[in-house]
């Protein structure tokens with residue numbers, strides 16, 4: 001690490017009102033890149049193996065979006081509008097390391113992070129062994145360090161392992177990687193509308209999957225940041241980084257960790273201009289774009305900074321971006 005990056009870490013943390021997220025970082029933000037271009041991996045398709053274990057949601061009309069005073073209007077969280085979605089399947093959990101490992105074993109797939117040779121690791125979690133592999137920090141979010149060799153198998157860089165975390169969500173996953181897994185498993189990513197329908201768990205216009213209070217009865221309900229961001233995560237929710245995918249209670253639809261833990265990629269291209277306003281039935285987002293939508297926030301989210309662990313909160317990232325808090329959840333069409 002050079003001194004400039006260290007100084008950056010001690011700079012003032014400006015509250016992020018909209019348009020980005022403390023815990024979202026994308027390729028192109030790094031000061032120095034070590035890009036290694038390789039051809040995409042060839043995939044073996046294994047369709048039709050999925051619906052076991054998934055939850056079938058009936059779909060229907062719901063009130064999507066929010067005008068919550070805690071929200072970020074510039075992200076396109078509002079206005080609140082009635083949206084309809086067809087019935088669909090959704091996994092109760094984010095895709096785990098064990099599941100992703102099965103995909104890689106079967107196909108030899110190499111993730112974007114592996115092809116680029118690096119990924120973003122949150123500064124506090126970079127291993128001692130990989131300090132030598134730190135190349136730079138993200139320009140506007142200097143708590144994200146570019147670490148060579150960081151990828152889904154070594155989430156904190158060399159010397160880190162997922163062996164004890166096979167039931168945790170896979171991380172350092174780009175949108176491209178998530179889409180490849182879906183192709184292999186016969187699943188698909190959820191649209192933002194489906195994701196939000198699911199996250200709300202049958203409740204109407206509540207802030208979180210369980211209601212309006214972050215900690216009902218003082219009890220933690222999701223894995224986010226506690227303490228002073230980005231210096232110290234007190235982990236009073238029990239987890240400093242990822243939690244097992246079935247940690248905490250599920251929402252009313254039996255879905256776990258729809259908010260917190262890891263960001264989840266959706267199928268839509270992202271637009272902050274509420275792209276679903278015009279399409280009220282099965283909205284799919286804009287037809288093109290530069291970034292894909294992400295939902296749910298992560299273990300790094302804190303109210304003092306980004307507050308995007310609300311069910312209506314939105315963020316986005318370029319499709320080849322990866323970081324230690326980015327994962328995904330799969331769905332499937334009901335037919």
Ligand SMILES: [Cu+2]
Nearest residue numbers: 021023301306
């Ligand atoms: Cu965040």
